[in-house]
Amino acid sequence: MKKTIPQMEPWFDETEAKAVYEYMKSGGWVTEFKKTEELEEKISRYTGARYCVMTNNGTVSLILALLALELKAGDEVLVPNLTMIATPNSAAILGIKPILVDIEPKTLCMDIDKAKKAITSRTKAVMYVPFNGRCGQMENIVDFCRKNNLFLVEDAAQALGSFYKGKHLGTFGDIGSFSFSTPKIISTGQGGALITNNAKLHKKIKMLKDFGRTRGGVDVHESWGWNFKFTDLAAVIGIEQMKKLPDRILHKKRIFEQYRKLLLGINQIEFIDTDLSETSPWFIDIFVPQPNKLQTHLQSNNIGSRRIYPVISSQKIYKETYKTKSFPVSEKYASCGLWLPSSSKLTDKEVETVVQTIQKYYND
Ligand SMILES: *Cc1c(COP(=O)(O)O)cnc(C)c1O
Numbered sequence: 001m002k003k004t005i006p007q008m009e010p011w012f013d014e015t016e017a018k019a020v021y022e023y024m025k026s027g028g029w030v031t032e033f034k035k036t037e038e039l040e041e042k043i044s045r046y047t048g049a050r051y052c053v054m055t056n057n058g059t060v061s062l063i064l065a066l067l068a069l070e071l072k073a074g075d076e077v078l079v080p081n082l083t084m085i086a087t088p089n090s091a092a093i094l095g096i097k098p099i100l101v102d103i104e105p106k107t108l109c110m111d112i113d114k115a116k117k118a119i120t121s122r123t124k125a126v127m128y129v130p131f132n133g134r135c136g137q138m139e140n141i142v143d144f145c146r147k148n149n150l151f152l153v154e155d156a157a158q159a160l161g162s163f164y165k166g167k168h169l170g171t172f173g174d175i176g177s178f179s180f181s182t183p184k185i186i187s188t189g190q191g192g193a194l195i196t197n198n199a200k201l202h203k204k205i206k207m208l209k210d211f212g213r214t215r216g217g218v219d220v221h222e223s224w225g226w227n228f229k230f231t232d233l234a235a236v237i238g239i240e241q242m243k244k245l246p247d248r249i250l251h252k253k254r255i256f257e258q259y260r261k262l263l264l265g266i267n268q269i270e271f272i273d274t275d276l277s278e279t280s281p282w283f284i285d286i287f288v289p290q291p292n293k294l295q296t297h298l299q300s301n302n303i304g305s306r307r308i309y310p311v312i313s314s315q316k317i318y319k320e321t322y323k324t325k326s327f328p329v330s331e332k333y334a335s336c337g338l339w340l341p342s343s344s345k346l347t348d349k350e351v352e353t354v355v356q357t358i359q360k361y362y363n364d
Contacts, residue, residue: 005350007304008283009343010182011248016240023236035232035239040193042242047168049176049195051202054230054238055209058157058179061192062090064228065175066125068204069151071096075124078150080110081311081330083129086179087155088312091127092321099123100313102327107134108272111329112144125151130169133162133279134272138172145173153177157192160185161249161280170195175205180234185248185282185344186241188234248344249280255351256281259340262355266362270336283342291338297361303354308337 023035032054040052055061071077073095079088081100088098099118104111108131115126126145128135145152152173156162159169160178170176175198178184180191196202204223207214212225253276263269263286270287285308288294298305311334313324341354 004302005304005341005346005354006343007306007339007341008183009345010187011244011343011345012187012237012241015243016237019236019240020233023233028232030233031231032229032235033232035235036230039230039235039238039242042239043178043193044195046242046245047171047176047195049168049171050197051195051199053194053202053205053209054235055192055194055228056230057181057190058155058177058184058192059086059090060228061177061179061194062086062127062153062155063093064205064208065153065177065194066091066094066096067208068201069125069153069174071124071151074122076120076122077125077127077153078110078115078118078123079127079312080129080131081313081327082108082131082309082334083155083312084157084309085312085315086157087127087129088318096124097122097322098127098312100318100322100324100327103131103330103333104136105329105333106273107136108132108333109134109136110141112136112140115144116148119148119150123148123150125153126173127153127155128173129155129157130159130162132272132282132285133159133169134274134281135159135162135164135169138164138167138169142172151175157184158282159280161245161252163278165278171197174198175201180238180241185252185280186238186245188238188241191230191234191238251344251346252280252282252342255342255346256284258348258351259284259286259355262352263358266359268362269358281342283339286338286340287333287336288338289336291336294358294361295338298354298357301357303357304341306339308334308339310334 044052079098091098154176156170157179180188209228212221212223
């Protein structure tokens with residue numbers, strides 16, 4: 001039997017194993033402490049943000065961002081209709097209404113002209129999602145938020161390693177959020193991070209994630225707070241993963257380029273314009289007329305793939321709760337999107353195998 005080519009695959013090796021072993025031998029308490037701080041510093045330095053706070057995951061980090069900005073039940077936030085469900089769900093858990101906005105075909109990110117029309121007196125923030133590391137013109141988005149007195153939260157879970165005009169995504173708004181779940185470019189199994197340049201927000205986030213106290217071991221609670229802390233054990237893995245990030249970015253760009261070049265002649269396949277000097281694509285996304293059929297063909301050749309997210313407005317809970325309407329652009333792209341094998345471990349030879357299998361499908 002032929003070896004399977006997975007759509008994605010996490011990548012940990014002896015460097016993480018060794019680091020964890022060394023940490024355990026050192027008598028660390030496992031819970032959040034110095035190693036977490038070290039990881040936060042690494043992320044701050046890499047992204048160019050002044051502050052970074054680790055959290056349990058990229059969903060909790062979004063919830064924390066909205067809490068830190070003091071959004072409350074009854075408020076509204078603008079969310080793109082094409083995103084991972086965590087983006088709007090992080091608002092919904094707080095009773096904040098996610099107002100869905102269609103995307104622009106060029107970037108698959110929120111269409112700011114459509115966002116304008118979705119504003120009401122209750123709108124408090126934009127949750128901007130750089131889908132697969134791409135983004136629109138960020139100065140326009142920042143300007144739009146400023147003019148309309150809206151906070152800007154960037155859900156940059158798919159955008160670690162991606163920049164706009166040399167500035168890391170997640171640093172344009174009030175707070176940026178990342179995820180280190182298993183499918184992301186680097187992972188700590190579960191994990192999230194918030195970045196900000198605002199000292200007050202930084203302090204608030206730290207207190208919100210630690211029972212509303214200013215430091216551990218002191219049981220005076222100055223504000224509301226819960227427990228959304230990280231662990232040093234995961235931080236040790238994260239520190240090793242951060243060292244591998246630059247190579248993974250190069251590799252993701254390289255395989256994207258290779259797929260794009262080799263599939264160029266097939267008219268049925270659409271790639272989104274992607275500037276690889278700034279964008280590090282998380283997954284290789286293609287858009288084809290009947291993605292399920294291509295997926296079945298790939299599957300029968302032991303090649304994994306994954307449909308891109310269905311639009312939020314089509315999810316049962318959203319239809320029932322918010323009586324969602326139709327959003328033509330996001331519906332179109334969701335209905336034809338397919339993620340090809342995109343692992344950082346993918347070899348040139350494997351990309352060629354995938355490409356040949358796709359070529360065979362279209363030529364037969
Ligand atoms: C992965 C992802 C999340 C959720 O992160 P978790 O760490 O899995 O909670 C949120 N938003 C986007 C855009 C994502 O891709």
